Amino acid sequence: MASGVTVAIVGVTGAVGQTTLKILEERKFPVKALRVFASERSVGKAITFKGETVRVEKLGPEAFKGVDVALFSAGSAQSREYAPQAVRAGAVVVDKSSAYRMDPAVPLIVPEINAHALRGHQGIVACPNCTTIVTVMPLKPLHDAGRLRRVIATSYQAVSGAGVNGVEELRRQTLQWARGETMTTKYFPQQIAFNVIPHIDKFLDGGYTGEEMKLVNEARKVLEMPDLAISPTTVRVPVFTAHSVAVNAETEVAVGPDRARELFAAFPGLKLWDDPAQNRYRRRTATPCPSRSRDRTTATSVASARISPCPTRSTSGWWVTSFARAPPSRESRSPSS
Numbered sequence: 001m002a003s004g005v006t007v008a009i010v011g012v013t014g015a016v017g018q019t020t021l022k023i024l025e026e027r028k029f030p031v032k033a034l035r036v037f038a039s040e041r042s043v044g045k046a047i048t049f050k051g052e053t054v055r056v057e058k059l060g061p062e063a064f065k066g067v068d069v070a071l072f073s074a075g076s077a078q079s080r081e082y083a084p085q086a087v088r089a090g091a092v093v094v095d096k097s098s099a100y101r102m103d104p105a106v107p108l109i110v111p112e113i114n115a116h117a118l119r120g121h122q123g124i125v126a127c128p129n130c131t132t133i134v135t136v137m138p139l140k141p142l143h144d145a146g147r148l149r150r151v152i153a154t155s156y157q158a159v160s161g162a163g164v165n166g167v168e169e170l171r172r173q174t175l176q177w178a179r180g181e182t183m184t185t186k187y188f189p190q191q192i193a194f195n196v197i198p199h200i201d202k203f204l205d206g207g208y209t210g211e212e213m214k215l216v217n218e219a220r221k222v223l224e225m226p227d228l229a230i231s232p233t234t235v236r237v238p239v240f241t242a243h244s245v246a247v248n249a250e251t252e253v254a255v256g257p258d259r260a261r262e263l264f265a266a267f268p269g270l271k272l273w274d275d276p277a278q279n280r281y282r283r284r285t286a287t288p289c290p291s292r293s294r295d296r297t298t299a300t301s302v303a304s305a306r307i308s309p310c311p312t313r314s315t316s317g318w319w320v321t322s323f324a325r326a327p328p329s330r331e332s333r334s335p336s337s
């Protein structure tokens with residue numbers, strides 16, 4: 001009998017699902033059998049994995065029989081409905097949606113930071129929002145060295161974070177502009193081509209958006225600092241893949257740029273491309289474009305660590321990730337949460 005695990009991908013036709021498939025292949029994850037699921041309209045569609053065709057199946061009560069690991073990326077509603085069914089069938093669920101992230105019974109994991117929180121999981125493990133991951137990775141070594149006191153984070157988020165609809169909208173509007181046509185906006189709240197939109201997810205009471213509060217709450221949970229002061233601004237930019245974040249982090253003990261660079265260089269999952277005198281960031285992965293084309297890992301790149309002039313215990317930096325990669329674009333679909 002073949003060795004390995006039986007893996008299910010729920011939301012396989014989406015941006016995250018397609019990227020998950022590629023990563024399972026690239027990393028030679030020991031997949032004994034693969035089951036793939038999406039919405040009813042995709043049932044029967046052919047998905048290629050390791051050169052073999054796998055057909056998209058319909059979700060239902062029997063869907064997870066025999067599945068060891070179920071990777072969910074079909075939106076929160078689907079996770080809420082089907083992840084418990086997968087657990088009851090004996091699978092461990094890794095959920096990419098926001099459905100369980102803040103559930104105290106569910107660990108919210110960035111493996112390099114809090115893998116220990118996996119102990120005692122009850123079948124569902126949540127994955128943070130993509131911008132949270134980029135933000136907390138370099139914060140963790142800064143915190144360990146100087147104890148974080150306050151963080152100001154401003155994101156520059158690619159359209160891939162909004163799924164295949166987001167990628168398609170930027171592509172379509174760019175082509176419309178190039179052809180001299182009127183741009184049509186179907187998915188984002190405003191035109192995204194040649195624009196920046198400081199509005200991701202819904203506006204909440206207090207004026208912050210859902211995306212901004214995800215960053216605050218999830219970073220606190222992952223870093224195990226429930227009272228950490230975080231001031232977030234999340235912005236959608238006309239970049240296809242890879243999110244960037246400009247961060248100012250104030251610590252109780254000063255961490256200068258040289259020490260910060262050492263810490264970043266030594267931390268697993270971080271790549272340091274900071275060498276201002278050589279403009280090293282330009283040649284490597286510290287901007288979204290090279291990040292997408294060259295970096296086939298999921299590492300977060302850090303560039304431009306510097307000391308903030310005010311206050312003196314602040315370290316500032318620019319971090320980028322190749323976390324999400326462009327899926328094949330597709331015409332209209334409904335937004336996922």
Ligand SMILES: NC(=O)c1ccc[n+]([C@@H]2O[C@H](COP(=O)([O-])OP(=O)(O)OC[C@H]3O[C@@H](n4cnc5c(N)ncnc54)[C@H](OP(=O)(O)O)[C@@H]3O)[C@@H](O)[C@H]2O)c1
Binds near residue numbers: 016129
């Ligand atoms: N994009 C990112 O970088 C990113 C990062 C972190 C977390 N997430 C989260 O991951 C989830 C998926 O995001 P995405 O960007 O991949 O979205 P997406 O590109 O819009 O894909 C959504 C996927 O869910 C499937 N789906 C939709 N309704 C369904 C239903 N009723 N039953 C079963 N499957 C259904 C879709 O299938 P069809 O093709 O058949 O419609 C598609 O496979 C969301 O919760 C999102 O917040 C996304």
